[in-house]
Amino acid sequence: MSAAVQTLDISPVGRVEGDLDVRVDIENGVVTNAWTHAELFRGFELILRDKDPQAGLVVTPRACGICGASHLTCAAWALDTAWGTTVPRNAILARNLGQLVESIQSLPRHHYGLFMIDFTNKNYGHSQFFEEAARRYAPFTGSSYEAGVTISGRPVEIYALLGGQWPHSSYMVPGGVMCSPTLTDVTRAWSILEHFRRNWIEPLWLGCSMERYEEIQSYDDFMAWLDERPEHANSDLGLYWRMGSEIGLDRYGRGHGKYVSWGYLPHEDRYQKPTIEGRNAAVIMKSGVYDGASDSHKAMDQVQTREDMMHAWYDEAAEVHPFDRTTTPVGRNAVDPEGKYSWCTAVRHAENGRLEAGPLARQLIAGGSHGEAWQHSDPLVLDMYRKMGGASILLRHFARMHELCKLYRQAERILRELRLGDEWYIKPTEKDGRGWGATEAIRGALCHWIDVQGGKIKNYQIIAPTTWNVGPRASDGERGPIEEALIGTPIKDTADPVEVGHVCRSYDSCLVCTVHAHDARTGEELARFRTA
Numbered sequence: 037m038s039a040a041v042q043t044l045d046i047s048p049v050g051r052v053e054g055d056l057d058v059r060v061d062i063e064n065g066v067v068t069n070a071w072t073h074a075e076l077f078r079g080f081e082l083i084l085r086d087k088d089p090q091a092g093l094v095v096t097p098r099a100c101g102i103c104g105a106s107h108l109t110c111a112a113w114a115l116d117t118a119w120g121t122t123v124p125r126n127a128i129l130a131r132n133l134g135q136l137v138e139s140i141q142s143l144p145r146h147h148y149g150l151f152m153i154d155f156t157n158k159n160y161g162h163s164q165f166f167e168e169a170a171r172r173y174a175p176f177t178g179s180s181y182e183a184g185v186t187i188s189g190r191p192v193e194i195y196a197l198l199g200g201q202w203p204h205s206s207y208m209v210p211g212g213v214m215c216s217p218t219l220t221d222v223t224r225a226w227s228i229l230e231h232f233r234r235n236w237i238e239p240l241w242l243g244c245s246m247e248r249y250e251e252i253q254s255y256d257d258f259m260a261w262l263d264e265r266p267e268h269a270n271s272d273l274g275l276y277w278r279m280g281s282e283i284g285l286d287r288y289g290r291g292h293g294k295y296v297s298w299g300y301l302p303h304e305d306r307y308q309k310p311t312i313e314g315r316n317a318a319v320i321m322k323s324g325v326y327d328g329a330s331d332s333h334k335a336m337d338q339v340q341t342r343e344d345m346m347h348a349w350y351d352e353a354a355e356v357h358p359f360d361r362t363t364t365p366v367g368r369n370a371v372d373p374e375g376k377y378s379w380c381t382a383v384r385h386a387e388n389g390r391l392e393a394g395p396l397a398r399q400l401i402a403g404g405s406h407g408e409a410w411q412h413s414d415p416l417v418l419d420m421y422r423k424m425g426g427a428s429i430l431l432r433h434f435a436r437m438h439e440l441c442k443l444y445r446q447a448e449r450i451l452r453e454l455r456l457g458d459e460w461y462i463k464p465t466e467k468d469g470r471g472w473g474a475t476e477a478i479r480g481a482l483c484h485w486i487d488v489q490g491g492k493i494k495n496y497q498i499i500a501p502t503t504w505n506v507g508p509r510a511s512d513g514e515r516g517p518i519e520e521a522l523i524g525t526p527i528k529d530t531a532d533p534v535e536v537g538h539v540c541r542s543y544d545s546c547l548v549c550t551v552h553a554h555d556a557r558t559g560e561e562l563a564r565f566r567t568a
Contacts, residue, residue: 040063041061041062041068042061042062042063044062044533044536046058046059046533046536049537056075057073058070058518058522058536060533062530065526065527066527067536070515070523071377071519072508072516072519073508074378074506075379077365077379081361082363084496085493089118089466089491089493090209092486092493092496093111093115094206096110097204098204100500102145102478103142104138104202104203104205105203106135106475106477107477108134108208109134109475110474111484112473113302113484115471116473117312118467118469118470118488119210119467120309120464120465120467120469121210121211121462121464122308122464123211123212124212124461125305126304126455127208127212127213127461128303129450129454130215131302132446133194133225133447134198134205135300136301136450137195138191138478139439140191140232140447142188142478143188143440143478144236145184147276147433148178148184149181149184149185150544151541152172152173152276153181154534154538156170156173156174156175157534163283165279168275169279180240183240184236184240187232187235190232198215198217199215211464212459212460212462213460214461219456229444229451237444241271241273241440242271243265243267243269243274244261244265244267246441246444248261249261253416254415254416255419255423255424258420262274262278273437276433276437277430280430280433286424286431287428288526289427289542290428290520292389292392293327293329294325294328294329294392295393295401296325296336296385296391296393296397297322297336297393297397297398297476298323298336298474298475298481299315299321300319300321301446302315302320303318303319304453306318307319316335316336316337317408319411320411320446321402322408322411323407325391326400333404333406335406335407338472339386340385340387340388341358341499342384343356343499344381344383345382346376346382347375347382347509347510348379349365349366349369349376350363354511355384355511358497359470361497377508380502380507380516381508382511382516383499384514389510389514390520391504392427392504392505392517393480393517394479394480394501394505395432395436395478396432397480398439398476399418399438400417400421403416403417403419412442414442416438417434432543433542467488470486470487472484477500477501478544479502479505480501480504481499482500483499484496484497485497505518506518506543518543522540525539
């Protein structure tokens with residue numbers, strides 16, 4: 037005889053950004069159903085309507101205080117493609133550098149400030165690693181917490197050298213950038229990168245040189261590296277993997293097994309006359325869709341993007357391309373699990389359905405043989421995915437941190453490639469037209485669509501990584517990526533469901549987290565608690 041279904045309403049479920057609520061049904065100690073509610077309507081698309089086409093350069097970086105550079109990148113490229121600009125080589129490098137250093141700062145900030153805190157939860161007191169985890173990762177007082185969060189501010193000092201400030205700079209503009217770094221700026225940038233490497237990446241995070249870690253090409257290589265030296269096993273990466281495996285983070289959080297990346301970092305010699313159609317063949321980190329069931333890769337084309345409004349609080353057609361959206365919000369927005377229950381749309385691929393965005397997606401696509409021969413390739417995470425039987429919390433978060441070295445190397449390469457005497461900006465000719473700008477924010481696939489008519493913005497649409505991952509069910513009933521990943525999650529203690537937090541935070545669902553639990557039948561509050 038099965039136990040009664042118990043429902044937990046978790047509001048909000050993350051740390052820092054408190055606009056995601058989650059409802060889960062639990063039966064026999066396992067999540068059997070889930071709903072993700074995006075509870076905040078911000079309406080950037082409405083704010084930008086009828087504004088000057090360049091308003092997006094100022095408004096959209098304010099969409100996020102962590103990945104504003106990624107929004108600015110998209111806004112600039114969207115106008116570049118709409119206006120048919122020419123972008124100087126230096127400007128492409130400077131844009132990429134800004135996004136890279138912003139992404140690098142996010143890695144330790146998320147790892148220590150948002151994710152690893154859960155390893156100090158009392159539910160893991162039985163772990164042989166618990167005492168060490170508490171010493172390192174306790175909020176504010178943990179040795180690694182303090183070191184990692186503190187040093188995370190260093191990379192964006194490089195961004196400030198380009199944009200004058202971080203966050204919310206608007207130094208990227210159609211036709212180039214509004215900066216002209218000096219030799220002193222480049223020298224300072226080098227010293228900041230080197231400090232970040234010598235004081236965190238190698239001694240604390242890896243326990244070895246970057247060069248040694250970069251030799252790892254397979255799951256077997258990684259496991260051998262872990263056992264090679266005590267410094268590897270006891271590094272923050274080593275402790276994460278060993279404790280994460282022991283507490284079972286490799287056994288749940290799977291998801292749909294389908295992934296998307298727009299690709300990112302346009303090459304400075306291949307995308308100087310940007311078009312929507314020419315982007316895939318001009319980015320260093322390639323785009324793609326990976327289907328784990330068929331173990332197949334293909335390129336990602338923006339024409340395949342659809343937004344499904346069946347379960348979102350909008351009065352629009354069920355499924356449309358972003359260029360065809362009207363962004364018409366519903367006035368009354370009560371949560372109805374059988375009807376509309378989120379401000380987030382269900383983003384789908386016209387052929388492949390729901391896709392997961394994020395670092396795991398990027399790494400699985402980096403392992404594919406599709407794309408151009410010169411584009412970046414990395415087989416490690418795809419090999420891990422195959423040998424570990426698919427995705428999990430453990431692998432999803434590992435993929436995020438594995439990106440660190442390659443992002444760092446790209447930043448180094450850019451500093452070598454800048455030609456300080458060359459031009460940084462070519463004034464464009466403004467005109468009507470449609471444009472599209474895309475990149476990979478640290479959380480995943482991000483893109484902007486713009487339609488300029490009569491010298492003003494007729495339509496502006498943004499699909500962020502969280503839109504892909506937190507979206508509600510689609511018209512056909514297919515769950516969103518996080519909803520699907522929550523299915524099968526074991527819940528040890530319904531008064532402290534840290535496991536739900538693990539799943540959501542593996543997608544970088546960073547929300548301030550106070551949780552309320554209610555009995556599904558009576559509505560009686562069972563507990564009120566924090567998962568921090």
